[in-house]
Amino acid sequence: MFFDIFKCRFKSLLREKSGFFWTLAFPLILSTLFFLAFSNLNKIDEFEKIKIAVADVQKAGDGFNAALRNSGLFEVSQTDLEQAKKLLSEGNIKGYIECKDANDFELFVQKSDFEESIIKMFLDSYRSSYSSAEKIIASNPASAKDVINSLSEEKTYINEMPSGNGNSTVIYFYSLIAMVCILSSTYGCSEVIKIQADQSTCAARINISPSHKLKVFMASISAAFIFEFFVTLIVTAYIKFVLRIDFGTSMGFILLLCAAGCFAGISLGAMIGAVVKKPEQFKIGVLVSVTIFFSFLSGLMYENMKYIIQKNAPALAFINPVSLVCDGFYSLYYYDTFDRYFLNVSILAAMGILFSAVTYFVLRRQKYASI
Amino acid sequence: MQAFKLYFKIFKRSAFFMVLLYLLIFGLIVALFALNFKSSSDMGFEAQRSRIAVVDNDNSKFSKAFASYINENSQPVELGTGEQAIKDALFFNDADYIIIIPKGFGEDFLKDGNARPQSYSLPNSMRAVYAQRMAESYLKLFDLYIKSGNFSFEQAKENVEADLALKTKTSIVSINKSDTGSLKRTVDYVAYAITCMVILSVSLTMLAIEKGDAKKRNLASPISASKIGLQVFLGNAVVSLICCGMIILLVIAIFREDFFNIYGAWYSLNILIYTLVCLGMSFLIGNLVPKNAVNAVCNVIALGGSFLGGAFVPQSLLSETVKNIAVIDPIFWFVKANNEILSISTFNLKTLSPALYCMLVQLLFAALFFSAAMLAIKYKRTKS
Known part of the structure; x- marks a missing residue:
C-alpha cells in the first residue's frame, strides 16, 4: 500500500x-x-602593474628613477610632456608624472580610482621620505650615508600571513x-x-x-x-x-x-x-x-x-x-x-x-x- | 477602433499589474544605482581609501599612534572576534587589509626596529597593495627617525606625521564630463526591465485576444481580419511605447539634469530602438508560446539575454567566448551601443558610426522577429 x-x-x-x-x-x-x-568578476580588483608615463625625468634625478623601478608597481614610459598627454588622452596609460624638480612633481590622471590613487601614494611617499631624510641629515650630517642607504633598502615592515584564496562569486x-x-x-x-x-x-x-x-x-x-x-x-x-x-x-x-x-x-x-x-x-x-x-x-x-x-x-x-x-x-x-x-x-x-x-x-x- | 479599445481592456486585466511590478523593481534598482554612484564627484582628484581593520593587542603609545594613522587614512572596519571573523571579512570584501599588532610590538619596534605586525589580505588585491604601501610608509619613516638616535618618540611621531602629510599636486584631465558611467550602467539595466515589461504585456494580451470568447466575437464582427490585426498591432506598439516612455521618465526622475544632454538623447534613441526589438520578440512569442509558458519564457529570455549581453555585468568583464556567443543576443548590441555612446567626446557622423552600426543591428533583429511572427501567423491560419 x-x-x-x-x-x-x-x-x-x-x-x-x-x-x-x-x-x-x-x-x-x-x-x-x-x-x-x-x-x-574576481579580476576587477586584481593588481596588475600600472601603466604610467614620466615626463622630464632627468629633472627628478636618478634616485626617483630607481625608486620608480624598484617599487614593482608601474610599467613606466619615459616621454616628453606632449607625448605623455597624448598617451593619457588615448587611454594607454593611467596617468603621467611631470617632474619639475628633485622633490617636486605634478600628477595628471583622468579618474580617482585605486590605480590613480596608488600612483599618487607612491609620489606622496617619495616626497615624505625625501623630507624625512632632509630633517635627519640636518640634525646629524654625518648620518647622511646611512639614511640614504636605509631609504634605498628594500625592507618589509609587515609580515604577510597566508589568507586563503576565496572566490566570493561561489555564494x-x-x-x-x-x-x-x-x-x-x-x-x-x-x-x-x-x-x-x-x-x-x-x-x-x-x-x-x-x-x-x-x-x-x-x-x-x-x-x-x-x-x-x-x-x-x-x-x-x-x-x-x-x-x-x-x-x-x-x-x-x-x-x-x-x-x-x-x-x-x-x-x-x-x-x-x-x-x-x-x-x-x-x-x-x-x-x-x-x-x-x-x-x-x-x-x-x-x-x-x-x-x-x-x-x-x-x-x-x-x-x-x-x-x-x-x-x-x-x-x-x-x-x-x-x-x-x-x-x-x-x-x-x-x-x-x-x-x-x-x-x-x-x-x-x-x-x-x-x- | 473597437479592436484597439478591446486590446486595452484586455491589457488592463491581464498584464497591467505585471508591468507595474517590473517598473517598481526597476525603480528600486535605479534608485540603488543612483545612491551608489551619483555621489562620486568629478570636481577634482579624491584619493581612494582602502577598508582596513587594525586589531591592536599591544595598546602601547606607538601601536596607538600607528593604528590612529591607519584609521585616519582609510575606511576603518570593525572585526568580530576569532579567526573565522578575519576570514569572513576578507572573503566578503568587508576588509581589504587586516593588521594584527602583537603584544610587545611597540617596545620592540622602538628598541631595534625589527618587530613586525601581521597582515591578512586577499592575494594580489589592488586595494590590499594600496593599504600595505600606506602602512609600510609609516613604519619605514618611524624606523628612520628612531634609528638616527637624534629624535625622541614624540619628536619622531610629529615629524613622521608632518612628512606623511606632504601631498603631490594632482589634476584631473577630463575627457568626458557629461557622463561618469553611472547613467550608462543604469541604461544598460533598462534592457532587462523593458524586455520583461514588453514581453509580458504584449504576449499575455495577444494570447488573451487570440483565445476563447474574445476571438469568437472578433471573428463574428463585421470588421475585416486585416483591420483587426492592424488595430491589435497598433495596440501592441502603443503599449510598448508607453513602457519605453515610463522607463525613460523613471531614469530622468532619478538622474535629472545628468540626463538632459546629448548623451541622454542618444541613450533614449537606443532604448527606443531596443523597444522595437522587444515588440517584435513579444509578437513572435505571443504567436508561438502557450499562455502558461509565457512567464517562464519571459524570465529565460530577459535574464539570459541580460547576463550574456552585459546588462548586469560590464561587457569588459565577459570572456571572449561569451562575447562571441552573445552576438546573437540583441541586448549585447544594445549595451555595446551604450558603450560606444559613452566613449564619444565629440559627436559627429564619424564618431557616432560604431553606435549607429549597433543600432542598425538591433533594427535587423526587430525585422527578423516581425518576419518570423508573420510566418507563424500565416502557418497557423493555413493550418486552421
Whole structure:
C-alpha cells in the first residue's frame, strides 16, 4: 500500500511540467548564466602593474628613477610632456608624472580610482621620505650615508600571513542550490493539501478511502522528499562537475547538507499547508515569496548580503533555512574545520523535526463534519 | 477602433499589474544605482581609501599612534572576534587589509626596529597593495627617525606625521564630463526591465485576444481580419511605447539634469530602438508560446539575454567566448551601443558610426522577429 501510493505520487510529480521547470530547468539555466557572466568578476580588483608615463625625468634625478623601478608597481614610459598627454588622452596609460624638480612633481590622471590613487601614494611617499631624510641629515650630517642607504633598502615592515584564496562569486551558486532545497516547501504544502478534505477534491476522495491517513501522508511526503532530493542533487552535480564550481572535497557532507535542506524545506511547506487555512494558491504564493526573500538575504542577488546579515542580524541568519544551507556549503568550501558546517546541518535538522511535529499535531485526528 | 479599445481592456486585466511590478523593481534598482554612484564627484582628484581593520593587542603609545594613522587614512572596519571573523571579512570584501599588532610590538619596534605586525589580505588585491604601501610608509619613516638616535618618540611621531602629510599636486584631465558611467550602467539595466515589461504585456494580451470568447466575437464582427490585426498591432506598439516612455521618465526622475544632454538623447534613441526589438520578440512569442509558458519564457529570455549581453555585468568583464556567443543576443548590441555612446567626446557622423552600426543591428533583429511572427501567423491560419 505504502509503496503503491509512493509510486503514484512520484509519477505524478514527474509529470508536473511547471514544477519541473522552476525547480530544475530554471536553476540549471540560472547557474549557467551566473557561470558565464561571473567568471571574470574576481579580476576587477586584481593588481596588475600600472601603466604610467614620466615626463622630464632627468629633472627628478636618478634616485626617483630607481625608486620608480624598484617599487614593482608601474610599467613606466619615459616621454616628453606632449607625448605623455597624448598617451593619457588615448587611454594607454593611467596617468603621467611631470617632474619639475628633485622633490617636486605634478600628477595628471583622468579618474580617482585605486590605480590613480596608488600612483599618487607612491609620489606622496617619495616626497615624505625625501623630507624625512632632509630633517635627519640636518640634525646629524654625518648620518647622511646611512639614511640614504636605509631609504634605498628594500625592507618589509609587515609580515604577510597566508589568507586563503576565496572566490566570493561561489555564494551565488550556493544560494541557488539552497533556494532549490527550500523551494521544496511548495511540494510539502501540496502533499498536505492533498490529504485535507476541505482543501481539495482529491483529498476528499482520499479521506473516504479505507487507507490510514498518516500512511498516505507519509508515502506522498516521502515521494516529494525523494523527488526534490534528486532534483537538488542534479542541480548540485551540474554546478560541481559541469561548471566546476569548488565545493571543497567532501562529497558525503554535500549530500548530507542537501538532504537536511530538502527535509527542512518539505517540512516547512507541510507545516504551512496544515496550519494556514487558505486556498492552495495563496499558500504556495506565500511560500515562494518567502523562499525568494530568504534567498535574497542569503546572497542570491548580491553575495555580500549574506555577510551583512551575519554581521548585523546574526539571529536572522540562524532562522533562515536558505541561509543555513548556503552557509553550510560556504563552510565546506572556505573553512578548515567542520564546526560551523555541523552547526548548520543540526539547526536544519532541528527545524525539520520541529515543523514535522507541528504538522503531525495539527493533522492527527482531523475529522470533517461537512465538506 | 473597437479592436484597439478591446486590446486595452484586455491589457488592463491581464498584464497591467505585471508591468507595474517590473517598473517598481526597476525603480528600486535605479534608485540603488543612483545612491551608489551619483555621489562620486568629478570636481577634482579624491584619493581612494582602502577598508582596513587594525586589531591592536599591544595598546602601547606607538601601536596607538600607528593604528590612529591607519584609521585616519582609510575606511576603518570593525572585526568580530576569532579567526573565522578575519576570514569572513576578507572573503566578503568587508576588509581589504587586516593588521594584527602583537603584544610587545611597540617596545620592540622602538628598541631595534625589527618587530613586525601581521597582515591578512586577499592575494594580489589592488586595494590590499594600496593599504600595505600606506602602512609600510609609516613604519619605514618611524624606523628612520628612531634609528638616527637624534629624535625622541614624540619628536619622531610629529615629524613622521608632518612628512606623511606632504601631498603631490594632482589634476584631473577630463575627457568626458557629461557622463561618469553611472547613467550608462543604469541604461544598460533598462534592457532587462523593458524586455520583461514588453514581453509580458504584449504576449499575455495577444494570447488573451487570440483565445476563447474574445476571438469568437472578433471573428463574428463585421470588421475585416486585416483591420483587426492592424488595430491589435497598433495596440501592441502603443503599449510598448508607453513602457519605453515610463522607463525613460523613471531614469530622468532619478538622474535629472545628468540626463538632459546629448548623451541622454542618444541613450533614449537606443532604448527606443531596443523597444522595437522587444515588440517584435513579444509578437513572435505571443504567436508561438502557450499562455502558461509565457512567464517562464519571459524570465529565460530577459535574464539570459541580460547576463550574456552585459546588462548586469560590464561587457569588459565577459570572456571572449561569451562575447562571441552573445552576438546573437540583441541586448549585447544594445549595451555595446551604450558603450560606444559613452566613449564619444565629440559627436559627429564619424564618431557616432560604431553606435549607429549597433543600432542598425538591433533594427535587423526587430525585422527578423516581425518576419518570423508573420510566418507563424500565416502557418497557423493555413493550418486552421
